Amino acid sequence: MRGFETFVSRVTVAFGGLILCLMVVQIMLDVFMRQFAGAGFPATAELVAKYYMVAVSFLPIAFTEIKRRHVEATIFADALPARARPVLLFGGFALSLVIYALITFGTAREALRQTSQGAYVETGTMNFLTWPSYWILPVAFGLMSVVLLLRLVGMATGSYVDHAHDPLEELDSHAGETH
Amino acid sequence: ETMRTTSAFGPSHVQATKVYPKLFEKLKEFTGGRWEGVDTPSGLLSPGEMNAGLRDGVSDMGPVILPYFAADYPESGLVAELSVVGRDNRAIAGAVTEYIVNCAECQAEFKKFGQVYLGADATTLYALLSTKPIRTLDDMKGLRIRTAGAVFTRLVEALGGTPAQMPSNELFEGLSQGVIDATYSSIPDLKNARLYDVVKYVTEINQGVFNAAATNNASRMLWERMGPEDRNALAHAAQYGQALGIEGWREAEAEARAEGAKKGIEFITPDDAMLKAANAFTEQHLASVVGTLEQRGVTDAGAKVAKYIALVEKWEGLVKDVRTTDDYAELRYREIWSKIDFSKYGE
Amino acid sequence: MDPLSIGILCVVCVLALIALRVPIAVALITVSFFGIYGVTGQIPAMSMLSTVPYNSSASWTLSSVPMFLLMGFVTYHSGLTRGLFDAARVWWGWLPGGLAIASLAGAGGFAAVTGSSVACSAAIGRIAVPEMQRAGYDIRIATGAVAAGGTIGALIPPSILLILFGIYAEVSINALFLGGFYVGLLSLALYMAAVFSVYLMAPERLPRARSYTFAEKLGATREIWPVLVLVIAVFGGLFTGYFTATEAGAVGAFFSIVIGIVQRSLTRERFVESIVDTLLSSGGLFVIAVGANLFTRLVAMSGLSHEISQFIEGLGLGTTGVLIVITLVYLLLGMFLEPIGAMLLTLPLFLPIIGMHGIDKIWFGILVAKLLEIGMITPPVGLNVFVIHSVSKDFVRLEQVFAGIIPFLAADLILVALMIASRSLF
Numbered sequence: 043m044r045g046f047e048t049f050v051s052r053v054t055v056a057f058g059g060l061i062l063c064l065m066v067v068q069i070m071l072d073v074f075m076r077q078f079a080g081a082g083f084p085a086t087a088e089l090v091a092k093y094y095m096v097a098v099s100f101l102p103i104a105f106t107e108i109k110r111r112h113v114e115a116t117i118f119a120d121a122l123p124a125r126a127r128p129v130l131l132f133g134g135f136a137l138s139l140v141i142y143a144l145i146t147f148g149t150a151r152e153a154l155r156q157t158s159q160g161a162y163v164e165t166g167t168m169n170f171l172t173w174p175s176y177w178i179l180p181v182a183f184g185l186m187s188v189v190l191l192l193r194l195v196g197m198a199t200g201s202y203v204d205h206a207h208d209p210l211e212e213l214d215s216h217a218g219e220t221h
Numbered sequence: 222e223t224m225r226t227t228s229a230f231g232p233s234h235v236q237a238t239k240v241y242p243k244l245f246e247k248l249k250e251f252t253g254g255r256w257e258g259v260d261t262p263s264g265l266l267s268p269g270e271m272n273a274g275l276r277d278g279v280s281d282m283g284p285v286i287l288p289y290f291a292a293d294y295p296e297s298g299l300v301a302e303l304s305v306v307g308r309d310n311r312a313i314a315g316a317v318t319e320y321i322v323n324c325a326e327c328q329a330e331f332k333k334f335g336q337v338y339l340g341a342d343a344t345t346l347y348a349l350l351s352t353k354p355i356r357t358l359d360d361m362k363g364l365r366i367r368t369a370g371a372v373f374t375r376l377v378e379a380l381g382g383t384p385a386q387m388p389s390n391e392l393f394e395g396l397s398q399g400v401i402d403a404t405y406s407s408i409p410d411l412k413n414a415r416l417y418d419v420v421k422y423v424t425e426i427n428q429g430v431f432n433a434a435a436t437n438n439a440s441r442m443l444w445e446r447m448g449p450e451d452r453n454a455l456a457h458a459a460q461y462g463q464a465l466g467i468e469g470w471r472e473a474e475a476e477a478r479a480e481g482a483k484k485g486i487e488f489i490t491p492d493d494a495m496l497k498a499a500n501a502f503t504e505q506h507l508a509s510v511v512g513t514l515e516q517r518g519v520t521d522a523g524a525k526v527a528k529y530i531a532l533v534e535k536w537e538g539l540v541k542d543v544r545t546t547d548d549y550a551e552l553r554y555r556e557i558w559s560k561i562d563f564s565k566y567g568e
Numbered sequence: 569m570d571p572l573s574i575g576i577l578c579v580v581c582v583l584a585l586i587a588l589r590v591p592i593a594v595a596l597i598t599v600s601f602f603g604i605y606g607v608t609g610q611i612p613a614m615s616m617l618s619t620v621p622y623n624s625s626a627s628w629t630l631s632s633v634p635m636f637l638l639m640g641f642v643t644y645h646s647g648l649t650r651g652l653f654d655a656a657r658v659w660w661g662w663l664p665g666g667l668a669i670a671s672l673a674g675a676g677g678f679a680a681v682t683g684s685s686v687a688c689s690a691a692i693g694r695i696a697v698p699e700m701q702r703a704g705y706d707i708r709i710a711t712g713a714v715a716a717g718g719t720i721g722a723l724i725p726p727s728i729l730l731i732l733f734g735i736y737a738e739v740s741i742n743a744l745f746l747g748g749f750y751v752g753l754l755s756l757a758l759y760m761a762a763v764f765s766v767y768l769m770a771p772e773r774l775p776r777a778r779s780y781t782f783a784e785k786l787g788a789t790r791e792i793w794p795v796l797v798l799v800i801a802v803f804g805g806l807f808t809g810y811f812t813a814t815e816a817g818a819v820g821a822f823f824s825i826v827i828g829i830v831q832r833s834l835t836r837e838r839f840v841e842s843i844v845d846t847l848l849s850s851g852g853l854f855v856i857a858v859g860a861n862l863f864t865r866l867v868a869m870s871g872l873s874h875e876i877s878q879f880i881e882g883l884g885l886g887t888t889g890v891l892i893v894i895t896l897v898y899l900l901l902g903m904f905l906e907p908i909g910a911m912l913l914t915l916p917l918f919l920p921i922i923g924m925h926g927i928d929k930i931w932f933g934i935l936v937a938k939l940l941e942i943g944m945i946t947p948p949v950g951l952n953v954f955v956i957h958s959v960s961k962d963f964v965r966l967e968q969v970f971a972g973i974i975p976f977l978a979a980d981l982i983l984v985a986l987m988i989a990s991r992s993l994f
């Protein structure tokens with residue numbers, strides 16, 4: 043399980059980093075070429091919107107869960123007795139799994155449809171294929187579903203324990219180092 | 222019963238102010254009050270989501286902009302490649318509607334996406350809306366001009382400009398900052414995209430309209446709720462909506478010209494060399510368009526192109542003496558829809 | 569069920585799920601999915617769930633958000649911003665809340681570069697919050713100031729929100745931009761006043777620095793050249809037409825990386841850290857945006873917005889009364905929806921009411937933009953707050969950021985009240 047999480051994290055950082063860099067470089071190239079070569083880099087807006095943005099928005103979802111960085115409000119749950127908290131957490135993971143699995147199914151079906159049509163958009167005088175970009179979603183949401191499933195298994199078997207993460211306590215414990 | 226439509230272009234667009242309200246009014250009249258409609262002009266489905274939205278019954282009716290879904294509509298999209306044919310938007314919209322209604326391959330496309338085609342409108346002529354004066358071909362050199370669609374991109378290239386692509390919601394910023402120098406759009410875009418404050422010149426080269434909107438596509442789910450009589454009434458009512466929409470584009474152009482003149486926008490008729498170059502482009506484009514279409518998988522494209530061009534000529538004759546929008550709507554109903562068997566159409 | 573009951577039920581469900589520690593994105597998506605299911609059936613509900621994620625993220629205009637996030641993390645990890653805030657401390661540190669005021673000024677500056685408030689928060693967040701935290705500021709005020717400061721991004725031009733309003737309401741975008749500029753500056757001034765009020769009530773939350781000699785001041789200023797290069801590159805290019813506000817994010821990220829490399833302060837490890845932080849932030853944010861977008865579709869389908877406009881007309885109020893009710897509606901909608909969706913949904917209904925009461929549409933557009941931007945910092949769904957939380961998650965909890973918003977929210981409400989009270993002057 044650890045191994046899988048490490049793998050997902052590494053792949054996300056490598057691939058996501060690549061996409062972020064491509065995005066910076068291509069937009070810069072587009073700006074430069076427009077100024078100094080007349081026309082910009084072909085299909086920049088389409089490539090950024092349909093591929094880079096979809097990838098940057100959704101591929102890190104699983105990685106974000108691995109690092110427990112999805113936004114939640116813990117203020118009410120923290121007020122509950124300690125025994126109730128894992129129950130809530132388990133319920134949250136289960137609901138998340140149901141929803142992400144549904145989205146995975148729905149976006150995969152949509153990607154199949156777009157693929158069978160060979161979806162493209164016209165940019166300038168050329169046709170820019172968009173159908174492959176639809177596959178980013180089922181991959182990203184599927185990955186998230188797997189991570190959530192592993193969380194549920196981990197909680198059931200007791201191998202996953204949520205650390206009550208209090209940033210302020212951590213900060214105090216580091217205070218000696220920084221000052 | 223109530224049909225829920227999504228005119229999608231916002232509350233002040235012709236679709237929301239004219240087309241859909243008129244359609245509802247006439248539908249109620251033709252069905253003796255059995256059907257009425259409610260429109261959501263924005264916030265439910267964007268134009269880019271309409272194809273799937275109608276297929277899945279998110280909305281009962283909405284405008285489908287064919288080039289947004291180019292891969293899904295190669296046959297119906299033929300009309301977009303021919304958008305430089307014709308000058309009068311009433312004739313063009315009539316020809317587009319008659320062409321698509323009677324084109325079996327087009328009908329199959331709409332069927333595949335759970336939709337029923339009920340006719341088209343068309344914009345008025347496109348022009349160069351620019352921040353710099355464009356009078357001659359020399360003036361075009363080095364200008365970055367935003368285009369939408371392959372035909373107009375080639376046109377701008379042929380005239381010596383540099384085509385650029387930009388989403389419509391960035392047009393205002395792009396023009397005001399000077400990232401682009403012009404946009405090739407319809408004159409009503411001065412009003413629709415609020416470009417009065419940034420555009421200083423309008424150069425009219427009289428080439429091309431936007432003609433590839435299926436203005437009132439019905440969801441199959443709505444169609445199945447209707448019997449042949451109600452379907453007939455809906456198709457009939459849609460012609461009234463579209464007729465008013467077409468008139469709306471003409472009124473919007475008149476308004477944009479008046480308001481533009483007030484704001485000091487200069488309307489330019491370019492020199493003969495530029496007009497000639499624009500005409501030459503159109504001729505050359507029509508010579509090569511069959512090849513382009515066949516590459517896209519359109520079979521027998523030569524005959525289809527000839528058929529569409531003949532229809533535009535026919536409709537130019539038909540609309541010559543039409544005075545009111547009601548007459549025009551009735552003309553379209555008579556010429557196209559009265560010949561349709563509504564127990565079979567869209568099935 | 570009638571639309572109003574559906575609306576209330578859905579809001580209650582979202583709140584309940586969030587309280588039960590369900591991730592905010594999942595809470596919004598779940599309720600939207602089942603809500604749409606209930607209103608129209610399974611096929612449209614699945615359709616929305618399958619298509620909205622792609623359509624709401626595959627946007628060129630949104631691309632400035634991850635780019636500004638990257639820029640913020642790169643400048644932070646390579647220490648570029650340390651110099652900037654040292655200078656701010658040396659020059660302004662003696663002021664009560666000087667760093668918070670400097671951060672607000674910085675947000676105002678970035679507002680002139682970007683068209684969205686999320687992008688503005690993303691750009692300024694990682695730069696400002698850690699420095700204020702280091703200076704001993706109360707973390708709530710530090711994060712609250714930056715989250716609120718980000719909302720100016722959609723008021724001071726360029727602004728996507730105001731452009732869309734201009735197009736939909738058919739009014740001059742230039743006039744909207746001018747009004748947005750004034751209201752943006754006024755917001756900034758009131759936010760600074762809010763910082764000062766906090767200082768008056770609880771001085772220990774905003775510790776002052778000692779005063780520095782002129783030589784010290786000059787020395788600190790010399791350290792900020794890299795940031796100046798960055799600012800000049802981004803601003804200069806934007807105003808001379810080299811690139812658009814959307815492209816400014818990538819230009820900023822590019823120059824921050826180049827400067828980091830030239831200065832040898834951006835090592836490989838720090839660059840990877842910046843990438844990781846950027847990915848974690850966008851992984852958390854965009855899925856919430858999908859949820860807020862889906863919730864907007866639910867509100868549209870349920871007919872709730874129609875109900876609200878009919879309710880307002882039925883009240884038979886005077887102009888000021890109508891404006892107050894509309895203000896309350898926007899504050900309520902702003903709790904859950906994202907601003908562009910909320911605007912697209914409500915304008916078709918409110919514009920006729922506005923016209924009937926003879927209210928100036930430009931003035932109304934600026935009021936709407938301001939109200940929707942307030943929604944960016946109100947709980948439970950406040951995208952700006954989530955951005956700030958996400959870029960400083962290592963030392964702040966979500967509820968602390970929301971708590972830090974309170975003085976700035978008060979400033980906003982005063983501004984809205986002033987706008988409505990002085991409407992006749994416009």
Ligand code: NA
Nearest residue numbers: 679682721726
């Ligand atoms: Na701005």
Ligand code: NA
Nearest residue numbers: 902903943949
């Ligand atoms: Na909110």
